[in-house]
Amino acid sequence: MTIIRNHSDTHFQYQSQYQPSQGNAMHDGGSSDIDELLQDNPALWRGCDMAGQGTTGRSTGFTQLDAILPGRGWPEKGLMEVVTPHWGMGELQLLIPLMRSVVEQGKWILWISPPYLLYAPALVQAGINTEQVLVVKLDTSCKDALWSMEKALQTENCGLVLAWQNWLPTKVLRRLQLAADTGDTLGVLFKHHDSEHSPSPIRLKIGDSYSENAGFNESEVTVIKARGNFRSLSANINLYQQA
Amino acid sequence: MKDPDSEAQLPLPSLARESGAQVIKLPASPNTVTANRPTANKASRRTPARRIRPNKLWYALFLPQLTNLAPSQQKKYLNQLAGHIQSVSSNVSFHPQALACEVRSGLKYFGGIDTIHQKLKKLLEEQLRQWDLDDNFLYAASPTISGSLLLARSGHNALVYRKENLRSALGQLPTDVLHLDREQGRRLHNMGVRYLRDIWRLPSDGVRKRFGSKFVDQLDKALGKAPEPTCNYVPPPAFITSYDLPYELENLDRVLPIVDELLAQLCDFLRRRDLSTSHLILSLLHEKRDSTAVSIGLRQASRSQQHLMLLLETHFSQLSIPAPIIAIKIEVIKFDSFIAESNSLLKEAVPRLSRRNDNSLVQFMEQLQARLxxxxxxxxxxxxxxxxxxxxxxxxxxxxxxxxxxxxxxxxxSNNPRPLWLLQDPVLLHINKGRLFYRKPIAILSGPERIETHWWSGADVCRDYYVARESSGSRLWIYQEKGSVKKWYLHGIFA
Known part of the structure; x- marks a missing residue:
């Protein structure tokens, strides 16, 4: 994999955290070929900050979040980790636009051992067809759950695999990552604790905001790591837009 | 009881003449026929001796107790009975509330019609008793199906071996056995026709004109004058195959190649009959122990060896065997007709979610089910x-x-907000310093939404639902019981 460094546009982008930077305007004429390459190939990115650049991603449905993600959205495939201090911090609301687009594509969403009962009327309200939703029950053993996750990631008909697993060894993560790559599927792992050395290409954290006057509806979403971002960026997002 | 035909094996003059007349006459000139095809003449001379086979003997069973059942039920029962009758005859034909089977070919083997009857009677009575039906049935045997059915329907339990005697046997039957409609029955009665022989005395084309050709044709068939179409029983397909291992195996991985071989046989069997299967059982036999059975149910019938193999492998990964395996057996429980899919001509024209994709999804789910x-x-x-x-x-x-x-x-x-996650059992919320408290203090955002239902049953539900926010940021769905005790519960998480 080639990392192409372009030093011409490194300075300005870090200044604004939440705005998509207008860095493209800074490019020299000579780098247009490089731009083209970067546009076409998701495996190729600038070694510097890619937040809010390119169009390879799938829109998250939240403009503030798109702005801090490389490729302006969720990756098409791969493994994603969402870290919350406890379940129910808005992590599903964050993914609802993604789920909707997956269902519209005619693909399935597999929920592997969610901690609570999945409530169908809420899915219908969110515009997600319940016929394309399949749940693997909570009391499934960890081994079986991981097995199903790997199989589901390998299957092209599953557009999104959501799994609740707290701690997974690097080897397993790597395996899931490979499975996701073969099936062109996005896998999401929900966890309580962030591990710094996780190989997943993208890690998000939904913040635990104690201050009560800091925006009643807003949650802080931090992109701890994303392939193409050099440092963690965060945005305040109103996750309950529909509510 | 002896078959009277066995003594009269000599060709009857009338039949000999008939078969002589059956020689095909070619339109070409007679000279060429004799010159070019000398064998034709010889063959025609030989035919009379060969053609005179003992005519058929149809044993008919009439089950009046089926009349009140639904047609689909009747069909099911008759099908099962036909399966039993197969033990005496390979040729079983379906008729309304009745079955007919050809028994002439087996007379010698079974030693007479009486033995056949006893054998069938035992089987059928047992089966009928199982269904809680009256275990009596009417039966008759004669050289024609319609004749046997008419005799059986009249309750005569008659046995007629020879075609010549059929006319006199049938002639005694009242006209009721023909199942005429009321108008026709009345007209026949008014004409003084009481028995079938009376009909034969009438000019047949006149009868045809007045009463339609239906029952006249039926009578012709009964006398063997017209051909009788049969609706034959086709036994359901069955597939059982087994393989005895040359030595005992403990490792399931070693068994897989043999299973693969057996599945290849199965798929071949299915392909030839244009079938697929949705339920099969693989048994691993052990010495002096019950066999281990792996039951594979498929949501969508399949005959793909690869898919079945994949499922079996998944099953095997979860399976532990109590003893070494000495043999493997595969049995198909349920067959389905094969539904083929057509591929589109142009690759671009394939819609995003084509049927093929759907298949692979179903296969994936079956695999999941096999494992979990x-x-x-x-x-x-x-x-x-x-x-x-x-x-x-x-x-x-x-x-x-x-x-x-x-x-x-x-x-x-409902348009009101609903959480994505529902708690199986609502959690009681505490009130701490005047504020609701779950993991952290809770503030109510919106509400109430009153839900009042199930008052007709004992479990009365009367609640006020609120959307609340925990100070940590998570959004909760809580309710307060409306009753004497106004307790607060957490019921869902918006997540």
Whole structure:
């Protein structure tokens, strides 16, 4: 994999955290070929900050979040980790636009051992067809759950695999990552604790905001790591837009 | 009882003449026929001796107790009975509430019609008793199917061996056996016709003109004057194959190549008959122990060796065997007709979610089910119910298709906010310093939404639902009981 460094546009982008930077305007004429390459190939990115650049991603449905993600959205495939201090911090609301687009594509969403009962009327309200939703029950053993996750990631008909697993060894993560790559599927792992050395290409954290006057509806979403971002960026997002 | 035909093996003059007349006359000139095809003449001379086979003997069973059942039920019962009758005859024909089987070919083997009757009687009475039906049935045997059916229907239990005697036997039957409609019956009665022989005395073209050709044809068939179409029983396909291992095996991985071989046989069998299977059982036999059975149910019938193999491998990965394996057996429980799919001519024209994709999804789910077991995979469906805990249903993988129709598709749900996650049992919330408290203090955002239902049953539900926010940021769905004790509960998380 080639990392192409372009030093011409490194300075300005870090200044604004939440705005998509207008860095493209800074490019020299000579780098247009490089731009083209970067546009076409998701495996190729600038070694510097890619937040809010390119169009390879799938829109998250939240403009503030798109702005801090490389490729302006969720990756098409791969493994994603969402870290919350406890379940129910808005992590599903964050993914609802993604789920909707997956269902519209005619693909399935597999929920592997969610901690609570999945409530169908809420899915219908969110515009997600319940016929394309399949749940693997909570009391499934960890081994079986991981097995199903790997199989589901390998299957092209599953557009999104959501799994609740707290701690997974690097080897397993790597395996899931490979499975996701073969099936062109996005896998999401929900966890309580962030591990710094996780190989997943993208890690998000939904913040635990104690201050009560800091925006009643807003949650802080931090992109701890994303392939193409050099440092963690965060945005305040109103996750309950529909509510 | 002796077969009278066995003594009269000599060709009868009338039949000999008939068969002589059956020689095909070619349109070419007679000279060329004799010159070019000398064998034709010889053959025609030989035919009379060969053609005179003992004519057929049809044993008919009439089951009047089936009359009141639904047609589909009748068909099912007759089909099963036909399966029993197969033990005496390979040629079983279906008729309304009746079955006919050809027994001439087996007379010598079974030693007479009486033995055959006793044998069938035992089998059928047992079966009829199992179904809680009257175990009596009417029977008769004669050289024609229609003749036997008429005799059986009249309750005569007659036995007629020779075609010549058929006319006199049938002639005694009253006209009721023909199942005429009321108008025709009345007209025949008014004409003084009481028995079948009376009909034969009438000019046949006149009868045809007045009464239509239906029952006249029936009588012709009964006398053997007209050909009788049969509706034959086709035994259902069955597939059982087994393989004895040359030595005992303990490792399931070693068994896989043999299973693969057996599956190849199975798929070949299915392909030749244009079938597929949706349920099969693989048994691993052990010495002096019960065999281990692996039952494979498929949601979508398949005959793909690869797919079946994949499922078996998945099953094997979960399986532990109590003893070494000495033999392997595969039995198909349920056959289905094969539904082929057509590929599109142009690759671009394939829609995103083509049927083929759907198949691979179903195969994936079957694999999941094979590994996890049936009750670990759930479908969620919303149900048109006011009560929150009943508004969402979790269906087992197998029940899903059954219940899809009964539940129906609920497109309309309440406009009020509903959480994505529901707690199985509501959690009691405490009140701490005047504020609701779960993990952290809770502030109410919106509400109330009153849900009052199930007052007709004992479990009265009367709650005020609120959307609340925990100070950590998570959004909760809480309710307060409306009753004497106004307790607060957490019921869902918006997540």
């Amino acid at each position: 077991g049936n009750n670990h995979i759930k479908f969620v469906r919303s149900v048109a119910q006011h009560c929150p805990e009943h508004a969402s249903a979790q269906l087992d993988y197998n029940d899903e298709s059954n219940q899809r129709n009964s539940i129906g598709k609920v497109k309309k749900v």
